Amino acid sequence: MEKQQKSGHLVLVMAPFQGHLTPMLQLATILHSKGFSITIVHPELNSLNPSNHPEFTFVPIPDKIKESQLSDEDLADKLKESLVSTVDVAGSVQSLNKNCAAPLKKCLENILHSHHHIAAVIYDTLMFCAQTIVNDLGLPGITLRTSSATTLLLFPVLPQLELMSGIESPELQALQLQRLRALIVQNPTQAMMEVRAAFTNAMKFSSAIIVNSMEFLELEALSKVRQYFRTPIFIVGPLHKLAPAICGSLLTEDDKCISWLNKQAPKSVIYVSLGSIANIDKQELIETAWGLSNSKQPFLWVVRPGMVCGSEWIESLSNGFEENVGERGCIVKWAPQKEVLAHGAVGGFWSHCGWNSTIESICEGVPMLCRPFFGDQLLNTSYICNVWKIGLELQNLERGNIERTIKRLMVDMEGKDIRKRAMDLKKKAALCLMEDGSTSSFNGLIKQITVSET
């Protein structure tokens, strides 16, 4: 099939992690619907099945993750299963950029030969090596940030921002950026510092920054981001609502949980999922299990294979647990999360607060129980609990506290306002979609692409 379309040719460079490749695929779908032909260049790690997306040309590039010194055998295996842990992420991002730079350059040169023209290269912020390459080739580079726009303030910019006035706006005060900075930014590993410096630098050279967010969610932070970065910023989210048919899951979605949800009372179920990267220990698994069981709420719980350190799956839960819970609980290895969150039976989301999970929950009006692990998850938790006030943080992972906090969020009078605010935020998100906030942002982006190529 000839995939050349009238608006021009775009090359998208994907980062091979679940929370990154899905929004990139959604963006590709939207840009394709606007008339662009799309080539997706991606590391071999965590490759998607191209036959599920015949409208795009997929080009794998070697990432040498197996041979890389940063990736010992064990890490390579974990990466292949998409189970990288906190500390591994920055190291693997460095490896990817180091190993993919030369093949990516070659690949872009080949595309230039065959297509004669590339309107722009859109790369995930984590694939920052792309910016140097496009600079060399004289092509416009645009970066896609799959986390909130506020991360752009927190990671690289805050020290400089302190020198600027106005950091004490209400939203930023409630966000407690200084406290977060102490938690997230201080004492970083060498790899983390280098990754942050590299992507910030790349962004400064890019012709535009695309963010999967909505303006109203982070209004004040955004004005600071725009003050700092001279590069045009396009807030184009929520991408999952603009390309709803896209499924980029690397693991197989277990649909049996939907028939289980169909049997549950409205807003009664607590959905538990910690995303694609975080790991927990056996003790946390056991406390979670008994907290869920004792709460008496029905629960749908995603436990990825290998997510529990030292276990294959949930074998450390005793038989007593399953007997106690019976039909009230459903445990799966991977769920169709967007469908789950949109289901009328779901009344709460216990989440690690990755950015995709956060905006997916907001769009369905589901209040959240926050159990952040690292990086932007702490920032998102602060937005959820302190700014939007649509959730509670689980600070103590002991079963009694878990039981009480689930009840506070989902049934007690105490959580009534939280549940109402979550519904109000859903309405705002729907309005933002109806008012075509993202359409005008996409129009601006397309104009920018057209300007950059001329």
Ligand code: UDX
């Ligand atoms: C990672 C980082 O952890 C996060 O902080 C950053 O914001 C993005 O990259 P991840 O752990 O993958 O994110 O979480 P998240 O951003 O929430 O993305 C997970 C995606 O997997 C979501 O789109 C979610 O819908 C999907 N998912 C998750 C499923 O489809 N099924 C599941 O069972 C669990």
